Amino acid sequence: MTLRLHNTLTRQLETFQPLDPACPTLYVCGPTVYNYVHIGNARGPVVFGVLADLLRRRFGALRYARNITDVDDKINTAARDQNVPISAITDRFAAAYREDMAALGVVPPDIEPEATSHIPQIIEMIEQLIEAGHAYAAEGHVLFAVGTYADYGKLSRRDPDEMLAGARVDVAPYKRDPGDFVLWKPSSEDLPGWASPWGRGRPGWHIECSAMAAAHLGPTIDIHAGGVDLQFPHHENEIAQSECAHGGQTFARFWLHNGMLNFGGAKMSKSIGNIERVHDLVRAHAPEALRYALLSAHYRQPLDWSDALIEQSARTLDGLYGALREVEAVAATARIPEAIEAVLDEDLNTPRALALLSELARKLRHASASAGGPDRPREGATLAELVDLKSQLLGAGKALGLLQQAPSAWFGSQATDSDEGARIQALIDERTAAKQARDFARADAIRDALAAEGIALEDTAQGVRWVRKR
Structure with missing residues (x-):
């Protein structure tokens, strides 16, 4: 069998063959752990988990990394609001994320790197970019010089000038070009920070994934996947800094992007507030039904939730x-x-x-x-x-x-609370007893009452079974 995947980089279906025929590499952008994730954030892990299993069957092995972003300004804000260290926020919500993904049947990746555990690798990559002339230090910051990378925009197919005109960029005085993006930024005493050649500070978001991918999967990976909303600027910036840090080597051979979930007539987004948290959904519905729903549309298409x-x-x-x-x-x-x-x-x-x-x-x-x-x-x-x-x-x-x-187990999980399954079974037993007593009116009344609740009874050779109607 031949595996074909739609490569965002080329906008074509391409036959997939890994660099190492015995072990493909896969990197998926993971969560920023400052709150519970919404169901839209789960689409990638579910779909690309199916891909991971498929790759293992095809090639016999896989190195699959999905990161945890545990240093970020949103995390800092949450920690400040609650007057706790950032680890109290990140540990709690990373654990909640793993629990929620497990409920949806998502098998953990082989590697789950955390940004804060890779500060030395991040600093080393920034130093490589500076040495190669692709980055510069300014006022405690280090920025990637977009103009030094001729292929910038090749993933999203955006012209650099148009990207600059349409993007909301922080045109800070220390930037040589308004489109340059941050690799390292200074931290005040009330913010998390690490020692670096440019002073105490913390990494930018984009460099984290590049450094973690290189550390665990090498300078060139077979497949990089994530939500289509990450295509620009996150994935575009990953390509630029990774390829410049590694002498022009291809960063990712295949790019896969899942479509967004729409909810209430708009893209599901924390900023809009039209979200449904996985943490709540898996307690209100059978998690397997949520997984089925996430798989019901092709991964590249939007899904109306x-x-x-x-x-x-x-x-x-x-x-x-x-x-x-x-x-x-x-x-x-x-x-x-x-x-x-x-x-x-x-x-x-x-x-x-x-x-x-x-x-x-x-x-x-x-x-x-x-x-x-x-x-x-x-x-x-x-x-x-x-x-x-x-x-x-x-x-x-x-x-x-x-x-x-x-x-x-499935039919037992369909009860809306812990007592409903027992209630339904008690009514079925009462109906059976009524039929044995030839009280067919009562038996029919019970059947009709259950039918009104959307519960159909099936008389089988093994006894009466119930099922919720579609």
Whole structure:
């Protein structure tokens, strides 16, 4: 199979082959940990986590780094407001981020570098840029001289003059050119800072990722990924300073950018305030439904986020887990179908993969019904066919980070509170007893009341089961 990815740098689908055929490298921009992240911040980790798994299957290994930005002016502000050291803020919200990502089924990266642990590497890279004539010190600051890098703008395809005219830049008196950006800035006594050749200070945001990527993945990485909102200026600046620090070597061969989430008619953004925090969502909804929703649109396209999308995702998962529940007694080992691999190979086409997932579930339900149950195969599907279909469904789910829990666990998680599952089961038991007593009016009344709540009852050979309707 051939993996093809859309490279933002060339604006084309390109066949991906890593520099090291035995171990690709992947860098994804991580969070700035000063608060809980919103669901839009989770799209990249979810989608590029699917990519990470795909790369491991294709090439046998992977070095995947996703950073933590733990020094930043927003962190400083939060620490000052709460009268605590910055570590109290960053430790708390880095832990919350890891917890929230785990709830969404995001497997941790191989490497999770923190900016504050890489100050020596950051200083060394700045020194290299100064020595090469691409950066200069001024009034305690060090700035990258954009005019010294002829390819500046090649990722975002923006003309440098237009970027300057349209950008909100701090035209400070110490800048040689208004477009020059900060690599190092001075810190007053009330701000975090580190000793450097230019005085006590702290790094700029862009240089952090360049230094961490080089430290763990080398001067040239195979894939750099992140949100499309980072394309300029963050990723553009990363390219400039990295390639200038390393003698013109390519910084990243492939650039992948995920689209933004829209919420309430605008891009989800903390600055606007139209956000939904992952920390809250995973407590109000089944986290797997949130993951499904994030995968429901192609990663490069915008995604309209809504309660309706979450609800529909949960109902779809009801159907998928319902198919697995019908063959729960059938022993099967997950096997990723070639059809799933093929659509993921085409630039991570997760919507198509989800459609194939539903098609497999439909075939499994049909086969289960025609087989008359796993212990009573008749004219329809054989036990071997049930095993094969279940294996493919589990494998297809595995490739997307879905369907990895028992059906009973999934349906139990759908209760809106800890008592609702027991309440529903009590009503089902009451309905069963009413039918046995031939009180069909009461049995029908219970069924209708549950149906009004969106709960359908399924009479099966194994007993009555319930499922929330889509």
